[in-house]
Amino acid sequence: MLAAVLYGQEDLRLEQIAEPTPAAGEVVIRVVTATTCGTDLKVWRRGGHAKMLKPPTLFGHEAAGQIVALGDGVTGWQVGDRVVANNSAPCMGCFFCRKQEYSLCPNLTFNNGTFAQYQKIPAPIVQHNLLSIPVGMPDALAAMTEPLACVLHGTSRANVKPGDRVVILGDGAIGLMFVAALSLGYGVGTTGEAADFELAPLGSNPSVEVIMLGGSDSRLAVAAALGATQTFNYRQVADVPALVKSLTDGWGADVVIEATGVPSAWELAIACTRPGATVNLFGGCPRDTTITVNTEQLHYSELTLKGVFHSTPLHVRQALKLLASRALPLERLISDQRPLKDLEQAFCDMRDRSVIKVAIVP
Numbered sequence: 001m002l003a004a005v006l007y008g009q010e011d012l013r014l015e016q017i018a019e020p021t022p023a024a025g026e027v028v029i030r031v032v033t034a035t036t037c038g039t040d041l042k043v044w045r046r047g048g049h050a051k052m053l054k055p056p057t058l059f060g061h062e063a064a065g066q067i068v069a070l071g072d073g074v075t076g077w078q079v080g081d082r083v084v085a086n087n088s089a090p091c092m093g094c095f096f097c098r099k100q101e102y103s104l105c106p107n108l109t110f111n112n113g114t115f116a117q118y119q120k121i122p123a124p125i126v127q128h129n130l131l132s133i134p135v136g137m138p139d140a141l142a143a144m145t146e147p148l149a150c151v152l153h154g155t156s157r158a159n160v161k162p163g164d165r166v167v168i169l170g171d172g173a174i175g176l177m178f179v180a181a182l183s184l185g186y187g188v189g190t191t192g193e194a195a196d197f198e199l200a201p202l203g204s205n206p207s208v209e210v211i212m213l214g215g216s217d218s219r220l221a222v223a224a225a226l227g228a229t230q231t232f233n234y235r236q237v238a239d240v241p242a243l244v245k246s247l248t249d250g251w252g253a254d255v256v257i258e259a260t261g262v263p264s265a266w267e268l269a270i271a272c273t274r275p276g277a278t279v280n281l282f283g284g285c286p287r288d289t290t291i292t293v294n295t296e297q298l299h300y301s302e303l304t305l306k307g308v309f310h311s312t313p314l315h316v317r318q319a320l321k322l323l324a325s326r327a328l329p330l331e332r333l334i335s336d337q338r339p340l341k342d343l344e345q346a347f348c349d350m351r352d353r354s355v356i357k358v359a360i361v362p
């Protein structure tokens, strides 16, 4: 079969490799649609990832597929079932899993390789994070379950309350998903516990003001269409914290969500807050980078700085359900559909920011 293999920094090769066969507990899917992701772009540019993978490796982690083979002992699934297999699953037995802090599981099983004709799904993912795609749901939409699950995990930990003014830094797919979810009230008013996150938004008007700062006018237009109250191109703003203060009665934002993975943007996120604010540091930065935090601001302004990573099985389920409900028009994030052979060009276009996400059809 044809599969993309990542060898290192911007070294992605399409190769003919053996089709996978499932061991006990595993399934093999035919990849119907795989979506490109900002994380993939980051990994491609950096040549690796702290948690997800080590080159050389199969590549890609968002897909909708169809089961073509079942390993011994797999029950509840049939050949032909349309599925989303999340890119990871927690072990369910460790210290963190017993506390239901699944994103902190040190034994997360990661799976990469959606940019291929077939993909093997490891047993822990079959057990805990393999979901059936509802009838009639487009594959490309189902493929976005993984990033939306991360975003729903992010909103559940962002401490956004009705009436809040939320600043989102970064107009990538993740930042735009935060805009869509928060504008409709998903995750608003939760206390941070995954269990109390309800799919129903808080009424028709959660009255959350979402202010998006990004670097691309066309993406900012998408943000506005997804519900952002105001959008700004940071390239045209001399002083971002001053702008945010001017939009928030001089105080700063109630919540800032950083979705770029750039250390200077983490510092900028903190600079945009009001006293008592929560900062959700969502974009993972390059290895061994540090930021500077003003101790006086952190202490006397009682800031909450939260790192938020990945997702949980509950959020994976909520994401697929939410996508299937069509409440969020996230198909707007898919700029284009292309064959697998054009994958590298898709990454070049993502790097140049001429596309948001590309649906790859192997």
Ligand SMILES: [Zn+2]
Pocket: 037, 038, 039, 040, 061, 062, 146, 147
């Ligand atoms: Zn992703």
Ligand SMILES: [Zn+2]
Pocket: 090, 091, 092, 093, 094, 095, 096, 097, 105, 106, 107, 108
């Ligand atoms: Zn665990």
